[in-house]
Amino acid sequence: MASLRVLILRARESAEYRGHSLARFTHNRKTQAYAYCETGCGMGAFVDTKPAPNGIDISGRAVAVNCPNREVTHAETPRTVRVVMESEVYGADTFGPYDSPEEAAQAIDRLKESAAALKDGVERRYTVEDAE
Ligand SMILES: [Zn+2]
Numbered sequence: 001m002a003s004l005r006v007l008i009l010r011a012r013e014s015a016e017y018r019g020h021s022l023a024r025f026t027h028n029r030k031t032q033a034y035a036y037c038e039t040g041c042g043m044g045a046f047v048d049t050k051p052a053p054n055g056i057d058i059s060g061r062a063v064a065v066n067c068p069n070r071e072v073t074h075a076e077t078p079r080t081v082r083v084v085m086e087s088e089v090y091g092a093d094t095f096g097p098y099d100s101p102e103e104a105a106q107a108i109d110r111l112k113e114s115a116a117a118l119k120d121g122v123e124r125r126y127t128v129e130d131a132e
Pocket residue numbers: 019020021037038039040041042043066067068069
């Protein structure tokens with residue numbers, strides 16, 4: 001089961017891939033949080049560490065539909081890559097896919113910022129690998 005923090009990071013990454021810019025996540029309960037896009041497109045992302053049997057842990061239109069208020073330009077012939085974030089405490093988590101190593105590098109910068117904001121003292125390693 002992924003932690004709420006990891007789900008929020010993943011939701012933020014997916015939404016940014018779609019051109020959205022999610023505001024701070026609001027926590028519903030200890031297991032749920034949500035955030036809406038700051039461009040005012042009305043779309044949001046919802047995360048749940050304990051989804052219903054048929055449910056999913058990350059949902060919402062912001063992770064599925066491109067932001068109508070921001071132009072999304074992805075490379076025509078992408079080399080799709082993933083970012084793997086590893087730590088002793090939380091194990092390995094993958095993010096992406098991204099359309100280029102450059103986008104992955106930007107994602108790592110964002111992940112490092114988000115991870116630093118957690119102030120949990122956990123050391124994380126980031127690697128880029130080809131997505132299948
Ligand atoms: Zn949006």
